[in-house]
Amino acid sequence: MNYIRESDKMEKRNARQTREIVVPGDILDGTGMRPGENAYVLDGKVRACVMGVRNVFQNTVGVIPLRGCYMPTSGDTVIGVIEDIGPSNWLVDISAPYPAPLHVSEVPWKVEFGDTSRYLTLGDVVLLKVLAVDESKKISVTMKDSGLRKIEGGRLVKVSHSKVSRVIGKSGSMISMLKNMTDCRITVGQNGLIWVDGDDENADVAVDAIKMIEEQAQSSNLTDRIKEFIESKIPQDEEYDDEGDE
Amino acid sequence: MSGHTDMVLVDENGMRIDGRTADQHRPFKVEAGVLNNADGSAYVEIGKNKVLAAVYGPRECHPRHLQNPTKAIVQCKYNMQAFSVSDRKRPGPDRRSIEISKIISEALEKVVLTELYPRASIDVYIEILQANAGTRCAGLTAASVALADAGIPMRDIVPALAAGKADGHVLLDLNKEEDNYGQADVPIAIIPSTDEIVLLQMDGNMTREEFDHGIEMAVAGCHELYELQKDALKRRYSKKAEEESE
Numbered sequence: 001m002n003y004i005r006e007s008d009k010m011e012k013r014n015a016r017q018t019r020e021i022v023v024p025g026d027i028l029d030g031t032g033m034r035p036g037e038n039a040y041v042l043d044g045k046v047r048a049c050v051m052g053v054r055n056v057f058q059n060t061v062g063v064i065p066l067r068g069c070y071m072p073t074s075g076d077t078v079i080g081v082i083e084d085i086g087p088s089n090w091l092v093d094i095s096a097p098y099p100a101p102l103h104v105s106e107v108p109w110k111v112e113f114g115d116t117s118r119y120l121t122l123g124d125v126v127l128l129k130v131l132a133v134d135e136s137k138k139i140s141v142t143m144k145d146s147g148l149r150k151i152e153g154g155r156l157v158k159v160s161h162s163k164v165s166r167v168i169g170k171s172g173s174m175i176s177m178l179k180n181m182t183d184c185r186i187t188v189g190q191n192g193l194i195w196v197d198g199d200d201e202n203a204d205v206a207v208d209a210i211k212m213i214e215e216q217a218q219s220s221n222l223t224d225r226i227k228e229f230i231e232s233k234i235p236q237d238e239e240y241d242d243e244g245d246e
Numbered sequence: 247m248s249g250h251t252d253m254v255l256v257d258e259n260g261m262r263i264d265g266r267t268a269d270q271h272r273p274f275k276v277e278a279g280v281l282n283n284a285d286g287s288a289y290v291e292i293g294k295n296k297v298l299a300a301v302y303g304p305r306e307c308h309p310r311h312l313q314n315p316t317k318a319i320v321q322c323k324y325n326m327q328a329f330s331v332s333d334r335k336r337p338g339p340d341r342r343s344i345e346i347s348k349i350i351s352e353a354l355e356k357v358v359l360t361e362l363y364p365r366a367s368i369d370v371y372i373e374i375l376q377a378n379a380g381t382r383c384a385g386l387t388a389a390s391v392a393l394a395d396a397g398i399p400m401r402d403i404v405p406a407l408a409a410g411k412a413d414g415h416v417l418l419d420l421n422k423e424e425d426n427y428g429q430a431d432v433p434i435a436i437i438p439s440t441d442e443i444v445l446l447q448m449d450g451n452m453t454r455e456e457f458d459h460g461i462e463m464a465v466a467g468c469h470e471l472y473e474l475q476k477d478a479l480k481r482r483y484s485k486k487a488e489e490e491s492e
Binding site for chain 2: 021023024025026038040042047049050051052065066067068069097098099135136137162218
């Protein structure tokens with residue numbers, strides 16, 4: 001899905017040698033580099049405005065945040081929970097600071113006015129796509145795209161949204177390994193909600209592995225350690241295919 | 247400021263009752279990320295003051311009428327525990343804690359990039375566990391570390407410290423006795439990168455020269471505190487990385 005953008009970020013991250021943690025107000029550069037993400041300029045010096053890891057890319061210097069809330073951008077695939085029902089829309093909690101209304105015209109069913117609760121009710125989990133986020137942060141989401149649906153069965157795991165790129169891994173390496181080794185269906189939402197479906201035992205291992213990725217996101221060689229971890233829990237009969245892709 | 251005492255607050259050698267010199271602050275201790283369920287948190291000790299701060303958000307602003315369509319608001323709640331002072335403090339908001347909540351919110355609004363989150367609210371809760379004069383400074387110090395820990399975009403971290411006058415001497419970081427029996431108390435908070443003042447109050451009387459001298463000392467003290475605030479945030483992640491690399 002939209003793993004590409006996240007994995008690009010990962011590549012940049014891995015290319016850097018030293019991991020320098022900065023906090024708001026720290027000077028990132030004073031030699032005329034341009035401010036990138038989460039940076040601002042004061043008196044000709046680029047300073048950080050969030051806590052994170054300093055990131056230099058070409059002529060810009062920015063910060064990759066370590067924490068923070070999820071801010072939707074158009075095109076994101078997210079997992080949401082229905083938190084309110086109106087006569088012609090649903091309100092979906094996508095763990096952003098703002099509610100995301102899902103209009104009846106944006107679902108794959110023909111819904112009569114006032115008949116919304118027949119299709120989706122409180123607590124239902126849906127896979128959505130962010131259509132647009134405007135200036136005033138009004139979010140519109142859709143369920144009319146390939147693969148978008150109401151999610152049934154399986155389990156939900158919540159990780160910090162800043163760790164999503166780690167769960168997916170470099171060009172999807174981590175997530176495809178998880179899927180192949182645990183034989184689970186896994187869908188990662190950009191907002192940090194992850195849906196895992198499979199055998200109870202296998203899904204348990206997958207969930208534990210995801211939790212482990214979140215906890216140890218800062219360390220290197222994580223893919224190998226996660227591989228070891230899953231191998232210790234689930235004996236793998238065939239050779240694990242490294243090129244495995246969805 | 248209120249009472250009178252025969253106590254010698256500053257002796258003939260310029261030594262204060264707790265063994266400090268005029269321009270010496272009490273020992274600081276700053277820790278970030280102490281609460282699991284908050285988005286960001288911090289614990290600060292300034293001498294005998296013990297303060298916890300928790301940050302939630304940015305999240306939807308309730309009540310609705312407080313929302314600002316152009317920027318986020320910072321809602322701060324300063325609360326003293328009943329056991330924080332030697333005679334029991336009657337619980338609940340009072341004139342003093344409402345005032346402190348307001349000035350701390352306003353100080354934090356100056357550094358947080360509120361325009362990134364229109365209509366949202368950033369909630370800051372400050373709990374005074376033990377009070378010994380200077381809790382509003384300790385509270386603001388803790389709150390700004392908690393904000394950075396929550397990953398909220400901000401220009402800088404705000405340290406706060408008081409200057410004052412007791413026994414005719416201009417002193418830095420007054421303790422309980424100096425505050426009660428002294429002539430003036432001037433808490434200030436600054437943005438270290440620009441030395442802008444975001445909080446300034448004065449209780450009592452000082453001459454212009456004494457005031458200028460006090461501000462000078464407090465600004466220097468704030469810069470020291472600022473280093474500890476940054477260190478606390480960085481330590482949180484470097485410690486984690488160390489544990490993992492073992």
